[in-house]
Amino acid sequence: MKQFVAVLKNGLSLENPLTVLMIGLCSTLAVSAKFEGSLFMGIAVIFVLVMSNVLISAVRKFTPDEVRIPIFIVIIAAFVTIVDLVLKGYFPSVYSFLGVWIPLIVVNCIVLGRAEAFAYHNGVMLSIADGIGMGLGYTLIIAGLGAFRELFGSGSLVFLGNTLVSFGPAYRGPNILLLFPGAFLLFGFIVAGSRALNRRLTARKEAM
Amino acid sequence: MRDNIYVRLGLPVLLVCIVSAAGLAMTYSFTKGPIEAQAREAEQKSLTACLPEAKTFEKIADASMLAKASTAAGDVTVDGLFRAVDGTGATVGAGLLVGSRGYGGPIRMAVGVDRNGKVVGVTIVSMNETPGLGSKVVDDKTFLPRFKGLASADEARKVDTITGATKSSRGVRKGVEAALAAFTAIGGVEGVSAK
Amino acid sequence: MSEATPAPVKIAPADMPPIAGARQVVAGPHIAGTVSGRRIMLLVVGALAPAALWSVVCLGMPAVIVYAACVLASVGTEFAWNAIARRPHTFMDGSALLTGILLAMCMPPMTPWWICMVGGVVAIALGKMMFGGLGFNLFNPALVGRAVALLSWLGVMGELKPYAGGWLVAVPDVAAVGKFDAISGATRLAVAAADRAAGGAYGFDLAAQYPALLLKNLAGSVGEVSAALLIAGGLFLILIKIVDWRIPLGYIGTVAALSWAVGSDPIFNVLAGGVVLGAFFMATDYVTSPITKKGRLVFGIGCGLFNAVTRFYGPMPETTTFAILFMNGLAPIIDRMFMPRPFGWVKPAKEAKADA
Amino acid sequence: MHVVTQLALLLIGAALVNNILLTRFIALCSFFGISDNMHTAIGMSLAVIFVMMLASTATWIAYYGMLVPLGVGEFLYIPAFILVIAALVQFVEMYLRKYSPALYRAMGIYLPLITTNCAVLAAATEAVKPGFFKMNMAYGFTLGENLIYTLGVAVGYGFALLCFTALRERLDIAPVPNVLKGTPMAFIAAALLSIGYIGLGSLFGL
Amino acid sequence: MAGGTFHGGIHPPDRKAATSGAQIERAPLPERLTVPMSQHLGAPCAPLVAKGDHVLRGQVIGDVDAMISAPVHAPAAGEVTGIVTALTPGGIRSVCVVIAVDAEQDRDAFVPVVPSRAGVDGVARAAGLVGLGGAAFPSAVKLAPSKHTPIDTVILNGCECEPYLTCDHRVMLEAPERVVAGARLIAEAVGAARTVIAVEDNKPDAVESLRAVAGDGVEVLSVRTRYPQGAEKQLIFAVTGRSVPGGKLPATVGCLVHNVQTAAALADAIETGLPLIERVVTVSGAVGRPGNYRVALGTPVSALLALAGGLTPAAARVIAGGPMTAQPLGDLDVPVVKGMSGIVALTAAEAAPIVDADQPCIRCGRCVEACPMLLHPYAIANYADRRMWDGCERFFALDCIECGCCSYVCPTNRPLLQLLRVGKAALMTKGVRR
Amino acid sequence: MDLTLILKAVAALSVLGVISVALLATAAQKFAIEVDPNIEAILDALPGANCGACGNPSCFAAAEAIAAGRAPATTCVAGGKSTAEAIAALLGESCEFIPVVSVRHCGGGTNARHAYEHGGLRSCAAVAKLAGGSIACSAGCFGLGDCVTACPFDAMSLDERGLPVIDLEKCTGCGICVKECPRGSGGLLALVDDQAAVAVRCASRESVKDRRGACSMCCIACRKCEKACPTGAMRMVDGLAVLDPKLCISCFACVEACPQDCIDVTGRAASAPAGTLDGLAGSYAGFSVDESAVAAATAQCAVEAPSAGTGEADA
Numbered sequence A: 001m002k003q004f005v006a007v008l009k010n011g012l013s014l015e016n017p018l019t020v021l022m023i024g025l026c027s028t029l030a031v032s033a034k035f036e037g038s039l040f041m042g043i044a045v046i047f048v049l050v051m052s053n054v055l056i057s058a059v060r061k062f063t064p065d066e067v068r069i070p071i072f073i074v075i076i077a078a079f080v081t082i083v084d085l086v087l088k089g090y091f092p093s094v095y096s097f098l099g100v101w102i103p104l105i106v107v108n109c110i111v112l113g114r115a116e117a118f119a120y121h122n123g124v125m126l127s128i129a130d131g132i133g134m135g136l137g138y139t140l141i142i143a144g145l146g147a148f149r150e151l152f153g154s155g156s157l158v159f160l161g162n163t164l165v166s167f168g169p170a171y172r173g174p175n176i177l178l179l180f181p182g183a184f185l186l187f188g189f190i191v192a193g194s195r196a197l198n199r200r201l202t203a204r205k206e207a208m
Numbered sequence B: 001m002r003d004n005i006y007v008r009l010g011l012p013v014l015l016v017c018i019v020s021a022a023g024l025a026m027t028y029s030f031t032k033g034p035i036e037a038q039a040r041e042a043e044q045k046s047l048t049a050c051l052p053e054a055k056t057f058e059k060i061a062d063a064s065m066l067a068k069a070s071t072a073a074g075d076v077t078v079d080g081l082f083r084a085v086d087g088t089g090a091t092v093g094a095g096l097l098v099g100s101r102g103y104g105g106p107i108r109m110a111v112g113v114d115r116n117g118k119v120v121g122v123t124i125v126s127m128n129e130t131p132g133l134g135s136k137v138v139d140d141k142t143f144l145p146r147f148k149g150l151a152s153a154d155e156a157r158k159v160d161t162i163t164g165a166t167k168s169s170r171g172v173r174k175g176v177e178a179a180l181a182a183f184t185a186i187g188g189v190e191g192v193s194a195k
Numbered sequence C: 001m002s003e004a005t006p007a008p009v010k011i012a013p014a015d016m017p018p019i020a021g022a023r024q025v026v027a028g029p030h031i032a033g034t035v036s037g038r039r040i041m042l043l044v045v046g047a048l049a050p051a052a053l054w055s056v057v058c059l060g061m062p063a064v065i066v067y068a069a070c071v072l073a074s075v076g077t078e079f080a081w082n083a084i085a086r087r088p089h090t091f092m093d094g095s096a097l098l099t100g101i102l103l104a105m106c107m108p109p110m111t112p113w114w115i116c117m118v119g120g121v122v123a124i125a126l127g128k129m130m131f132g133g134l135g136f137n138l139f140n141p142a143l144v145g146r147a148v149a150l151l152s153w154l155g156v157m158g159e160l161k162p163y164a165g166g167w168l169v170a171v172p173d174v175a176a177v178g179k180f181d182a183i184s185g186a187t188r189l190a191v192a193a194a195d196r197a198a199g200g201a202y203g204f205d206l207a208a209q210y211p212a213l214l215l216k217n218l219a220g221s222v223g224e225v226s227a228a229l230l231i232a233g234g235l236f237l238i239l240i241k242i243v244d245w246r247i248p249l250g251y252i253g254t255v256a257a258l259s260w261a262v263g264s265d266p267i268f269n270v271l272a273g274g275v276v277l278g279a280f281f282m283a284t285d286y287v288t289s290p291i292t293k294k295g296r297l298v299f300g301i302g303c304g305l306f307n308a309v310t311r312f313y314g315p316m317p318e319t320t321t322f323a324i325l326f327m328n329g330l331a332p333i334i335d336r337m338f339m340p341r342p343f344g345w346v347k348p349a350k351e352a353k354a355d356a
Numbered sequence D: 001m002h003v004v005t006q007l008a009l010l011l012i013g014a015a016l017v018n019n020i021l022l023t024r025f026i027a028l029c030s031f032f033g034i035s036d037n038m039h040t041a042i043g044m045s046l047a048v049i050f051v052m053m054l055a056s057t058a059t060w061i062a063y064y065g066m067l068v069p070l071g072v073g074e075f076l077y078i079p080a081f082i083l084v085i086a087a088l089v090q091f092v093e094m095y096l097r098k099y100s101p102a103l104y105r106a107m108g109i110y111l112p113l114i115t116t117n118c119a120v121l122a123a124a125t126e127a128v129k130p131g132f133f134k135m136n137m138a139y140g141f142t143l144g145e146n147l148i149y150t151l152g153v154a155v156g157y158g159f160a161l162l163c164f165t166a167l168r169e170r171l172d173i174a175p176v177p178n179v180l181k182g183t184p185m186a187f188i189a190a191a192l193l194s195i196g197y198i199g200l201g202s203l204f205g206l
Numbered sequence E: 001m002a003g004g005t006f007h008g009g010i011h012p013p014d015r016k017a018a019t020s021g022a023q024i025e026r027a028p029l030p031e032r033l034t035v036p037m038s039q040h041l042g043a044p045c046a047p048l049v050a051k052g053d054h055v056l057r058g059q060v061i062g063d064v065d066a067m068i069s070a071p072v073h074a075p076a077a078g079e080v081t082g083i084v085t086a087l088t089p090g091g092i093r094s095v096c097v098v099i100a101v102d103a104e105q106d107r108d109a110f111v112p113v114v115p116s117r118a119g120v121d122g123v124a125r126a127a128g129l130v131g132l133g134g135a136a137f138p139s140a141v142k143l144a145p146s147k148h149t150p151i152d153t154v155i156l157n158g159c160e161c162e163p164y165l166t167c168d169h170r171v172m173l174e175a176p177e178r179v180v181a182g183a184r185l186i187a188e189a190v191g192a193a194r195t196v197i198a199v200e201d202n203k204p205d206a207v208e209s210l211r212a213v214a215g216d217g218v219e220v221l222s223v224r225t226r227y228p229q230g231a232e233k234q235l236i237f238a239v240t241g242r243s244v245p246g247g248k249l250p251a252t253v254g255c256l257v258h259n260v261q262t263a264a265a266l267a268d269a270i271e272t273g274l275p276l277i278e279r280v281v282t283v284s285g286a287v288g289r290p291g292n293y294r295v296a297l298g299t300p301v302s303a304l305l306a307l308a309g310g311l312t313p314a315a316a317r318v319i320a321g322g323p324m325t326a327q328p329l330g331d332l333d334v335p336v337v338k339g340m341s342g343i344v345a346l347t348a349a350e351a352a353p354i355v356d357a358d359q360p361c362i363r364c365g366r367c368v369e370a371c372p373m374l375l376h377p378y379a380i381a382n383y384a385d386r387r388m389w390d391g392c393e394r395f396f397a398l399d400c401i402e403c404g405c406c407s408y409v410c411p412t413n414r415p416l417l418q419l420l421r422v423g424k425a426a427l428m429t430k431g432v433r434r
Numbered sequence F: 001m002d003l004t005l006i007l008k009a010v011a012a013l014s015v016l017g018v019i020s021v022a023l024l025a026t027a028a029q030k031f032a033i034e035v036d037p038n039i040e041a042i043l044d045a046l047p048g049a050n051c052g053a054c055g056n057p058s059c060f061a062a063a064e065a066i067a068a069g070r071a072p073a074t075t076c077v078a079g080g081k082s083t084a085e086a087i088a089a090l091l092g093e094s095c096e097f098i099p100v101v102s103v104r105h106c107g108g109g110t111n112a113r114h115a116y117e118h119g120g121l122r123s124c125a126a127v128a129k130l131a132g133g134s135i136a137c138s139a140g141c142f143g144l145g146d147c148v149t150a151c152p153f154d155a156m157s158l159d160e161r162g163l164p165v166i167d168l169e170k171c172t173g174c175g176i177c178v179k180e181c182p183r184g185s186g187g188l189l190a191l192v193d194d195q196a197a198v199a200v201r202c203a204s205r206e207s208v209k210d211r212r213g214a215c216s217m218c219c220i221a222c223r224k225c226e227k228a229c230p231t232g233a234m235r236m237v238d239g240l241a242v243l244d245p246k247l248c249i250s251c252f253a254c255v256e257a258c259p260q261d262c263i264d265v266t267g268r269a270a271s272a273p274a275g276t277l278d279g280l281a282g283s284y285a286g287f288s289v290d291e292s293a294v295a296a297a298t299a300q301c302a303v304e305a306p307s308a309g310t311g312e313a314d315a
């Protein structure tokens, strides 16, 4: 259990897929213009990550090394398609915003990366922990980025049609946050920030 | 047999493929209904918004009519022609789903035309315009109403565009022009109501 | 060997004149040229001064506010950054001043002061200091400032009213632009683009715009008031060898050639839309343009190509900012294409053959 | 429009206007991961061009040759495409390693990276399900168009990657503040580079 | 054709007026001479004398059996008072023979050289002749005829492109016949068809005086005044239009370059058997009595400065040679050596400002334009500053001739040349060849 | 439930799956080549710093060389003993690895006389070329830290005396500092046995008179250390004290004996586990030298190798 928690925590800070491992960047930057969309993206990734980690970890003993990639990827693709179909059928507004990015979860470097690096070598329980940890780490950043960009860029935060926060109609935020340079820029700062944080964490760990 | 590489590698892959495909096919059959319902509902909603008088919109599937409409619309795509029917079953006009082109990509919109061939309303179904700029075509509450009452493509062409969102507003305008042209091409209300 | 034979003389320490004080032990060369970095910056400021002053005269208070806000924010940010980072102060080297002035010159006259300030802060902080300060930035700081301000408040900047009225010269420059000016504050370039799109329906006479563009153009950014003064300043810089002629020539030449090719007026297209300011003063920024001569020509041509093509086939006519920033991004790879060949360099293959 | 003009526009649109890296945020992991070395960047660019052309041809054939006739394209295209891509990439890798060691050394080591390169799947998908790239093309591509389009995407990828790598070479020697050193600064540079691409937005109505 | 010039280069103020009119004056002998055993490129000599020995003027006091080396001779008669290790102007520590100069001596008497092998190069070797143009490369090596790389053009380097220096100029004015004689001897030795004496066009009087005695077969060519016109590769290009490939010797393009003073010294050695024990040194700048002095090797720089009226109070920096390439002197008691063409005292105002590498490069491109080797000095310096040696290699650091043009023009005064040297040294220790 | 749809889907994906496998399986057979699996394994065992200290351009190249037998298991100087052992185990060999660390043989810094104040570039390599170097000693340290910046393992720092201090815990003995130091070839920095307990802080080969004129900490060739050393580990070679680490037993008699404070404790101990001063004090006591010297040695050590000090706190 201790290990489970440790693996889970790892994804959140010291091995955060986005800020430390630098994978899964595409969707992070692309869909984070809106909080709602990025949250759903995060959930979708968690779902796919956990499910595929479980399955891959379960079948890892029967997977010939030469064809492991095709097998992993078909498993992942199946879960992604499920997400795709479900969102299309039940959350059309989210679907229309996420659009391309759902199929692209398949090639989201986090998913295949974790399959290769973790699930293929570890048991089911730990793989679940890894999936949740990595997924949460991803979601944390992407949703935070989404909230920031939407709030400060457009002046309000909308979730499923409800305005959560609003700066009022007179607010003229820096629109650039909603455009692609803004995404790169903010993410650069996030990486810098999380690095500084990590450095302090590591230092503390060493001191202990 | 076990040593055959084709079998050793092929079996696991085949198995995964079969299971995945079957699973997906099943999921698809489950979600097919909701997906189509969603799509239909969305269509109806945006059509109703631009032609509130109508209760239902019936899709016109006549290939020759669609072809005529497409030709008349030019660059703009005609994604759907609908017969607008009120509670009594009478044709009150037509709804057109068209796809035009803005600054950031396609702009899909619904145009409602009444019995007299006049635009009743225009709604944007989806677009990818820059927030704060191109999005003015929706945010600027005076823009879409400018098309109300126009009866021909020529009239529509005179609608003023929005400064700073020229390309987007011109895109919307082109969509309306095309919708009107298509409506004329298929023979106006008569054409639409002819079953 | 027939010199006189002096008696052997011994120099006693007491006879020795002073040999003291010489304590500098520094590597050579021991003499240096007289051009200093600061002087270069101030000369560029000087070359800009006539155009800047004239714009203040023509535009009055709003221009003063824009200049003041931009320069203050630029120099202040550089000062603050170094103070916080505990690095030696560099705000006196003139480059922040230059950035401020150039930023002001590419802002519309009615830009609110706070947007100018944000532009200045972004220009220096994001555009320069984060990269390590003078000499290390990859993109033109002033244009980074302007681009960020523009993209952030496109709405605000797009809705600015044109300014009519100055201090010395009372007659506003409206007549030439016609009714368009009154409606939207459109620049001549925008009107020309609309006219082109409408197949010449507005009858906008490009050649008739030359005098206004050269001397007193109020529909445009602060720095665009007088193209003539900018050209004079630019030629001055070329003459005193501060600016390499290749960039302005490549830039302006390409814009003119492409305008001619698409059937528009080349001179009008060069004078309008900040091309002159960009070609002489912004594309030529040492730090963000290629360092090789060939590279500079390619860079200039690239700027012109981008500017003209987007002007004629893009959604908005004013793309000088983007053209230069885009090419800034290409500058290192352009330099890499023209790697040095040392004097006496022999193609390795040939040499091998010769040796064999 | 003349067909050649149309294809040229398709190419420019895919390569520059809708640059996959800087305006569409696709394939970013490799963009940031590999741009710290010019040699690697060149190898990767070539490998991407080659593999993408191959893969999108294969997926196009699989889609129109099998999935559509069977009526399962709607929900099976993701696993089908990715399976084809993965197998193809691995095959090419093995082939090169055997028959062209020089080429393998030049680009072989990047091939595994390409499997998970979003660009390949994205381009393959765009070809059969238009709209993903926000390209104003409202129809599915023919095989020829598909090839041109894919070439554009791949060349656009390589072009941006090489520019960015050269930029980062200069960042290497810049006294960037410590917190920003390395990746954070790379993102900031990418942000500013992408501003340049904004100027190309909607060029030629693409 | 060459057009008498080369790519790049600079025009520093020449500041030669103070000494260009000053006749060469023979410096008195100091009490003590410190004669380094390593005054040349190549193997250092071993002392052949011991403490207490009495030596005669011109007697060999150091030699070594190595191909690239040159023997050292006693510059004056006296007693050896010690063999010590001392600093030389080049900054290296060398074994030195210290000679207490006899109070009474005939300054013109000398022990003539005894060549151990025939030919001009044999005499050059025996006379301890090295290049007097600065590099102090043993002349015998260059003069030895070679079958592999025949020489068709001998160029005498009378450019003296460095500011302040006028010693070559004075030699060309005062002893043109010896220069020409040397030129003939060199051409004969290597079998060259063409002999050119190249003089910068700011010294028309030198051209005149050389032409007056040149006679047939020796061309006196006036070349453009531009630093570094005197640098070997640049001069060869200016005179013949040939480019010496990187890392190759001038002989690959059939050329041989010697300084005019070297030629004059060679003529002396051949005609009278005089070894290289004196040379003309320009003392200029912030000194009381600037001039050109014929100095016995081993004379302390401080004594020479004293002779020249001492340093003025404004003098802030003393350097050994022309201001572009000279080493600074940290210690004024170092001896005059064969390769030293001048002592220049600079005031703080004249001297280049002292800056650290934290002055950024603003990428103005001036250094690229100035570099006569067509390099990218800013890039090499940036990489050297960050200790990224492969960057230095990629930009051909080893092709740099250390002329200093880049540092001279740099508006932010980056220590480019110093960084380049660091980069080159690192590459050489890594074993990188150009 | 639409059975035909399921069948069609299964058929479609299976066909693709089969084609893919066929392709790969054929490739696996036809294109099979012999790759040495060891390369990967060795690469994993290497530190991956690509420091180049071993003479190979990268860790990968080193791995290739080791796998091919062109280089020994001990190739990686930076990885040290553990790496060498791991690689030897992979290759099925045993290995003899003598770990080395870098030690500074100069105690000059503020004790040394400066010949002049140099200007310009603050780099040892540059100053070494300026008029014979900025300090009067011809072997001493300029204190501008070229070695500190060059060390790829962050093991060096400049102290307040203007001398580089080497953290022996971090130093891998890669020798890069020795190569980068302009006076490394003169013995200013040198790789020595990791177990060397003391170091002579002088590398000058000048005459004692010149040395004294140049530095107040120099070795004056008084031979006191030589006499004090019970095992003959400290010997006078050409007028300079030199340690033979193999003979050193960490008694610190030489440290005590040196009138110039020129012999220093490194923080290592010959017979004790590396990095612990406790063990060191024990062997020290065995040679019956008084307590204050231990204290002095400990204090010096704290200056010399801070991390060894913290290591002690840990233990």
Ligand SMILES: Cc1cc2nc3c(=O)[nH]c(=O)nc-3n(C[C@H](O)[C@H](O)[C@H](O)COP(=O)(O)O)c2cc1C
Pocket: A179, B103, B104, B129, B130, B131, B133, B134, B135, B162, B163, B164, B165, B166, B167, B168, B169, C151, C154, C158, C186, C190, C315, C316, C317, D198, D201
């Ligand atoms: C980042 C950016 C986004 C833009 N987005 C839009 C847009 O969504 N819709 C639009 O019509 N124009 C857009 N534009 C283009 C310009 O705002 C506009 O076309 C140009 O200013 C000309 O407008 P005018 O003719 O109304 O003056 C955008 C420009 C930029 C730089």
Ligand SMILES: Cc1cc2nc3c(=O)[nH]c(=O)nc-3n(C[C@H](O)[C@H](O)[C@H](O)COP(=O)(O)O)c2cc1C
Pocket: E041, E131, E133, E134, E135, E136, E137, E141, E142, E143, E231, E232, E233, E249, E250, E251, E255, E256, E257
């Ligand atoms: C190892 C070495 C060998 C040389 N051999 C020759 C030679 O055979 N012939 C020759 O003309 N010069 C030879 N030189 C001399 C150089 O070409 C050149 O004249 C000398 O280095 C001084 O040049 P500088 O003062 O321009 O630096 C040699 C130089 C070196 C370092």
Ligand SMILES: Cc1cc2nc3c(=O)[nH]c(=O)nc-3n(C[C@H](O)[C@H](O)[C@H](O)COP(=O)(O)O)c2cc1C
Pocket: E130, E131, E132, E133, E134, E135, E136, E137, E157, E158, E159, E160, E161, E162, E228, E229, E230, E231, E232, E233, E257, E258, E259, E260, E262, E263, E325, E401, E402, E403, E404
């Ligand atoms: C930058 C530079 C400038 C030089 N200027 C001169 C010069 O003015 N006169 C000269 O005789 N040698 C000059 N030299 C040295 C020549 O390159 C060459 O070594 C010399 O002429 C060979 O003759 P030597 O062996 O007789 O000295 C210069 C070298 C360099 C690198």
Ligand SMILES: Cc1cc2nc3c(=O)[nH]c(=O)nc-3n(C[C@H](O)[C@H](O)[C@H](O)CO)c2cc1C
Pocket: C040, C041, C044, C095, C096, C098, C099, C100, C102, C128, C133, C134, C135, C136, C137, C140, C141, C142, C143, C242, C243, C281, C282, C283, C284, C285, C286, C287, C288
């Ligand atoms: C010819 C020349 C042009 C310049 N142009 C600009 C410019 O367009 N924008 C700017 O911010 N700084 C400019 N500078 C100033 C300086 O180079 C710039 O701030 C650096 O990019 C900062 O590192 C220019 C300097 C010179 C010498």
Ligand code: SF4
Pocket: E370, E371, E372, E373, E374, E375, E376, E377, E399, E400, E401, E402, E403, E404, E405, E406, E407, E416, E417, E420
């Ligand atoms: S010192 Fe070297 S790099 Fe500088 S100008 Fe001279 S040759 Fe070129």
Ligand code: SF4
Pocket: E360, E361, E362, E363, E364, E365, E366, E367, E368, E377, E378, E406, E409, E410, E411, E412, E413, E414, E416
């Ligand atoms: S001269 Fe100086 S500032 Fe100009 S490019 Fe060269 S190093 Fe940089």
Ligand code: SF4
Pocket: F101, F102, F150, F151, F152, F153, F154, F155, F156, F166, F170, F171, F172, F173, F174, F175, F176, F177, F178
């Ligand atoms: S101190 Fe020297 S030997 Fe030790 S790791 Fe650093 S560079 Fe290598």
Ligand code: SF4
Pocket: F104, F124, F140, F141, F142, F143, F144, F145, F146, F147, F148, F163, F164, F180, F181, F182, F183, F184, F188, F189
């Ligand atoms: S040890 Fe060498 S490199 Fe290190 S500071 Fe001293 S002189 Fe410099």
Ligand code: FES
Pocket: A023, A024, A025, A026, A027, A107, A108, A109, A110, D026, D027, D028, D029, D030, D116, D117, D118
């Ligand atoms: S390349 Fe990594 S998520 Fe796209």
